[in-house]
Every structure is written in C-alpha cells, then in structure tokens.
Amino acid sequence: MTRREEIIRELEAQSRSIDELARLFQCSRREILADLKHVQRTLRSRGKRLYVLPAVCNSCGEPINITKLKNIKRCPKCKSTYVTPARFIIKRG
Ligand SMILES: [Zn+2]
Structure with missing residues (x-):
C-alpha cells in the first residue's frame, strides 16, 4: 500500500493534524x-x-479558516503562535 493510501485509511478512522501525520x-x-x-x-x-x-487561536479564540491546504503556524489576526493546528478527516462527501 502506498503512503497516500495509508493516509486515506488513517484519516477515515480519525482526524489528524499535519504534524501528527508527518x-x-x-x-x-x-x-x-x-x-x-x-x-x-x-x-x-x-x-x-x-x-x-x-485551526483555533488560543490567544484570541478565533477559528482560523483555511481554504488551501497549509500548515498554520501563526494567527492571522493577533499574530500569536499559540495555535491549535487544523485537523483533517475523510468522510463521504
Ligand atoms: Zn489570535
């Protein structure tokens, strides 16, 4: 099984952040x-x-909505780096 197939299997079972997957x-x-x-x-x-x-900023409490896949490190609003990362999950669409 390729890594991509394993990632699909993993994200079907539970949500994961990019750091966790890495x-x-x-x-x-x-x-x-x-x-x-x-x-x-x-x-x-x-x-x-x-x-x-x-992702959610733990300083100002703002959810950080992203449209593109990327790893958010910093809150776009208050610039805090105390950010709970976005998580990814696969479901029937
Ligand atoms: Zn913030």
Missing part, C-alpha cells in the same frame, strides 16, 4: 501536504471528501 509516516510536513493535495483528487472519484477542521 510523525506517523516519518516524513516532512511538506511531503504530507503534497500527499493530501493528491489524496483530495483521488477521493473525488470515490465519493468521499477531505474535510478541514479549522
């Missing part, structure tokens, strides 16, 4: 982001979707 699969966050973009396309043909559970 640790789990022992590769860089950049590689995970590239995999997730590919996974997004693959899922479309399977009637499933990759959902993003938004």
Whole structure:
C-alpha cells in the first residue's frame, strides 16, 4: 500500500493534524501536504471528501479558516503562535 493510501485509511478512522501525520509516516510536513493535495483528487472519484477542521487561536479564540491546504503556524489576526493546528478527516462527501 502506498503512503497516500495509508493516509486515506488513517484519516477515515480519525482526524489528524499535519504534524501528527508527518510523525506517523516519518516524513516532512511538506511531503504530507503534497500527499493530501493528491489524496483530495483521488477521493473525488470515490465519493468521499477531505474535510478541514479549522485551526483555533488560543490567544484570541478565533477559528482560523483555511481554504488551501497549509500548515498554520501563526494567527492571522493577533499574530500569536499559540495555535491549535487544523485537523483533517475523510468522510463521504
Ligand atoms: Zn489570535
């Protein structure tokens, strides 16, 4: 099974952040982001979707909604780095 297929299996079972996936699969966050973009396309043909559970800033409490897949490190509003990362999960779309 390829890493992308393993990521799909993992995200169908539970939500994961990019950091968790990078640790789990022992590769860089950049590689995970590239995999997730590919996974997004693959899922479309399977009637499933990759959902993003938004990151939340722990300083100002603002949810940080992202439209593109990326790893949020800093709150765009108050610039705090005390951010709970976005999580990704796969469900039927
Ligand atoms: Zn903030």
